[in-house]
Structure formats: structure tokens, C-alpha cells
Amino acid sequence: MPLKLLPNWRTELLQPYSPKAFMLLPNRCSSLRVFDLIFAAALALVMPGIGSAQTAYPNRPITLVIPFGPGGETDIFARALSNDLGEVLGQPIIVVNRAGATGVVASEFVARSNPDGYTLIFGTAATHALNLSTFKSLPYDPQKDFEPIAFVGSVPLVLFANPSMPANARDFIARLKGSPDKYFYGSAGISTSYLGIELFKNVAGVSAANVPYKGTGEAVQGVVGGQVQFMGGSLGAGQALVNAGKLRAIAVMSNKRLTAAPEIPTLAEAAALSLEVGTWNVVMAPAKTPKPVVDQLNAALNEVLQRPAVLDRLSRSGISAVADSTPASTRQMIASEIMKWRTAFKLSGVQPE
Numbered sequence: 001m002p003l004k005l006l007p008n009w010r011t012e013l014l015q016p017y018s019p020k021a022f023m024l025l026p027n028r029c030s031s032l033r034v035f036d037l038i039f040a041a042a043l044a045l046v047m048p049g050i051g052s053a054q055t056a057y058p059n060r061p062i063t064l065v066i067p068f069g070p071g072g073e074t075d076i077f078a079r080a081l082s083n084d085l086g087e088v089l090g091q092p093i094i095v096v097n098r099a100g101a102t103g104v105v106a107s108e109f110v111a112r113s114n115p116d117g118y119t120l121i122f123g124t125a126a127t128h129a130l131n132l133s134t135f136k137s138l139p140y141d142p143q144k145d146f147e148p149i150a151f152v153g154s155v156p157l158v159l160f161a162n163p164s165m166p167a168n169a170r171d172f173i174a175r176l177k178g179s180p181d182k183y184f185y186g187s188a189g190i191s192t193s194y195l196g197i198e199l200f201k202n203v204a205g206v207s208a209a210n211v212p213y214k215g216t217g218e219a220v221q222g223v224v225g226g227q228v229q230f231m232g233g234s235l236g237a238g239q240a241l242v243n244a245g246k247l248r249a250i251a252v253m254s255n256k257r258l259t260a261a262p263e264i265p266t267l268a269e270a271a272a273l274s275l276e277v278g279t280w281n282v283v284m285a286p287a288k289t290p291k292p293v294v295d296q297l298n299a300a301l302n303e304v305l306q307r308p309a310v311l312d313r314l315s316r317s318g319i320s321a322v323a324d325s326t327p328a329s330t331r332q333m334i335a336s337e338i339m340k341w342r343t344a345f346k347l348s349g350v351q352p353e
Contacts, residue, residue: 057117057293058091064283065096065110065121067103073155073234073317077281078122080313081152084304089297102134103127111145115286117293120149125192125279129337133345134190136352142338146284148330149294150301153314153321156254156278157196158264160238160247161230162223169251169270172230173204180207186219186228187212193219195344196232196253196277202347203273210348223247232277235261235318253277259315280337282330294327 064082068074075097082093098106107127113119121127126134128142159169166172176183185208187194194210201208211228213219216237222228223238224246235258241247251267252258253275267273283301285294304310305323314321325333345352 057296058089060118061092061094062086062089062117063094063096063119065098065106065119067098067106067121067124067127069099070097073236073279073319074122074124074281076317077153077314077319080310080317081301081304084307084310085300088300088303102131104131104135104138104140107131107142108139110284111140111286113286115147115289117285117289117297119286120297121146121284123282123284125337125341128282128284128334129341130190130192130195132338133342133350134352143331143334145287147287147289147294148327148334149283149285149297150327151280151282151322151325151330151333152301152305153319154254154278154280155234155317155319156252156258156276157192157232158235158238158252158258158261158318159200159230159250159267160220160223160233160242161250162226162228163245163248164226165229165248165250167248167250169265169267172250173206173271176204176206176208181209183208183230184211184228185209186222186231188216188219189214190350192277192279193232195341195348197230198348199275199277199340199344200232200253200267200273203275204271220247234278235264239318254320256320258318258320260318280333282334298325298327 064078066075066078075095079095082095086093098109100106103124103126106121107123110119110121123146128146131138132142161172166175185197187197187210189212193216194212197208197210208230211222213222216233219228219231220233220238220241223231224241230250232253235252238247238249239261242249249261249264251270252261252264253267255266255268255276257266258264267275283297285297302323302325305321311321
């Protein structure tokens with residue numbers, strides 16, 4: 001006689017701890033049917049625990065990797081955000097410096113990390129734009145291997161000059177045009193300070209030879225001492241010397257004036273030249289990080305970047321905060337910057353290593 005089961009036995013068995021489930025078992029059934037029923041009953045017992053196993057993000061500290069050593073602008077910027085970000089997220093932010101190879105070491109490390117939102121990088125123009133043109137090959141792809149979270153701020157390049165040079169940007173450019181082989185600019189090697197001036201030379205139609213120094217501090221001293229006549233650098237690199245009368249701040253290469261030095265005009269205001277150049281910072285996660293995690297981090301960063309105390313700390317360092325970016329706009333910004341710096345490399349004639 002064929003075995004008959006009540007039509008709703010599977011439904012009842014899948015209800016946790018259903019008393020009806022045991023009443024629905026027929027008195028006579030094959031071993032196959034018994035196994036089927038036992039499996040369904042076991043599944044019913046497991047199902048109530050599935051939801052409780054999931055925990056809200058974040059439930060442990062988050063590591064923020066800095067691709068350069070301590071004390072630099074990137075490190076200062078990241079640490080200025082970390083405490084407030086941890087407060088908003090409810091978990092501490094552990095800042096870790098992993099310097100090496102112009103940010104390649106840190107970038108590769110984060111790109112290969114688990115995409116769970118617990119390992120992030122405080123990316124820069126170098127790690128996610130310049131390195132594509134600096135090196136023949138990279139162990140990471142700045143676009144494909146990362147999930148953009150937020151564009152958090154930029155440090156515009158300021159055009160500094162020796163006091164012997166004209167203070168007005170138009171007169172400064174005219175001086176360079178009048179003696180194209182006479183003037184030199186200093187830079188800290190292959191960096192935004194060097195490539196930014198190459199872009200400036202292109203839009204201004206001037207010529208000047210580069211004198212590379214080991215670092216920004218040495219380049220600044222070169223301008224002060226007159227070995228070179230000008231350079232591009234962050235506000236923090238030369239503001240004290242400007243205040244002391246040993247340097248001139250000709251213009252800032254940004255679309256708006258710096259909060260910490262509103263007396264410095266933009267290049268557009270001073271010479272009718274459109275040029276936005278500087279370094280910038282983005283917070284990135286490994287590719288395939290879940291969208292809800294990315295969105296939560298973006299919202300937290302934007303909240304932190306609207307706090308007056310944070311903005312004050314950043315502006316005093318010459319950092320222009322961005323408090324309304326989205327993951328999508330950050331991705332677009334990076335793509336645009338990659339193209340800009342490729343152009344700068346072509347103008348400079350520098351070949352990838």
C-alpha cells in the first residue's frame with residue numbers, strides 16, 4: 001500500500017519546535033522518508049540561530065593604513081580624523097604606518113586584505129594616481145583593487161618664490177617669459193611639487209629648469225637661499241618663512257583660497273589661469289567590500305568632516321576638507337586625477353622606472 005503523508009507535513013516540520021511536526025509522522029514509512037523527515041526537523045532547529053549569528057558592523061577595531069612614515073602631511077591628516085571617526089563608528093581606529101616604495105607597500109597590503117571593512121588605506125595622489133606613471137608595473141591596480149569610500153580632502157600646491165621675484169602672479173609670469181633660460185625651480189624629486197610646476201609651466205607658457213632636492217625642506221631652503229627662484233609646495237612647507245619675509249606666496253593652485261591663508265590669491269584670481277594642483281587623500285577599502293559597509297563608512301567620514309574642531313585642525317595645516325563626497329564621486333575624481341598626472345608626466349619627459 002503506497003505511503004501517504006499529510007499535505008502540510010513539510011511546512012510544519014520547518015516551523016521551529018512545532019508540536020504538530022511529530023503528530024504528522026505516519027505510522028508506516030520507508031527509511032528514505034524517515035531520513036527526509038529527520039533532515040527537515042534538523043533544519044528547523046538550526047534556522048532560528050542563523051539570524052542571531054550575524055553581527056552589526058563594526059564589532060571590533062578598524063585598521064587605517066598610512067602609506068608613508070609618521071609626521072608627514074598624510075599621517076597628520078589621518079590622525080586628525082581617527083579619534084572622531086572611531087567615536088562615530090563606536091570602535092577605535094588603529095592607525096598603522098606602512099611606508100615603502102612611494103606607498104606601494106601599503107597599497108598592495110590593503111588590496112590583498114579581506115574585504116570586510118576592517119582594513120582601510122588612507123590613499124594619496126601618489127598611491128592612486130602618480131604611481132601608475134611612476135612605475136612600469138604595480139603589484140596592485142589603483143582602481144580595480146579598491147572600493148572608494150570617500151574623498152576626504154586636498155592640500156593645494158602654493159607657488160612660493162624668492163623675495164627677489166615679483167609678488168604679483170602676472171608680473172612673476174612675465175619675468176619668467178622674459179628670460180626663459182635664467183630661472184630654476186626646486187622640487188622634492190618625482191612628486192606633486194615637481195609635476196605640479198610642470199603643469200603650471202604648460203598653462204602659463206613659461207620655461208624653467210628643475211633642480212631636484214632630496215626633500216621638500218631642502219627645496220624650500222634652496223628657494224630662500226636663491227639657488228632656485230621658485231617651487232610648489234603645501235602651505236605648511238613655507239608659511240612660517242612667508243610670515244618671516246623670507247619667501248613669497250605668489251598664488252595657490254586651487255579653485256578657492258585657503259582658510260588658513262586667505263590673503264594668498266588663487267591662480268585664477270591672480271593670473272586668470274585655471275589650474276588645480278596638489279595632493280589629496282581618499283579612504284579606500286579592498287575591492288568587493290560590501291556596499292552597506294562602504295556606505296556606513298562614507299556617512300561616518302562625512303559627519304566627522306563637518307565638525308568644527310576637526311575642520312579647524314585641518315585648516316591650520318593647509319588641508320581643504322571635503323565633507324560631501326560619495327563613493328561614486330570619489331571614483332570619478334581618481335579617474336580624472338590619473339589622466340591629469342599622466343599629462344604631467346608626458347610634459348616632464350620622465351620615464352617610468
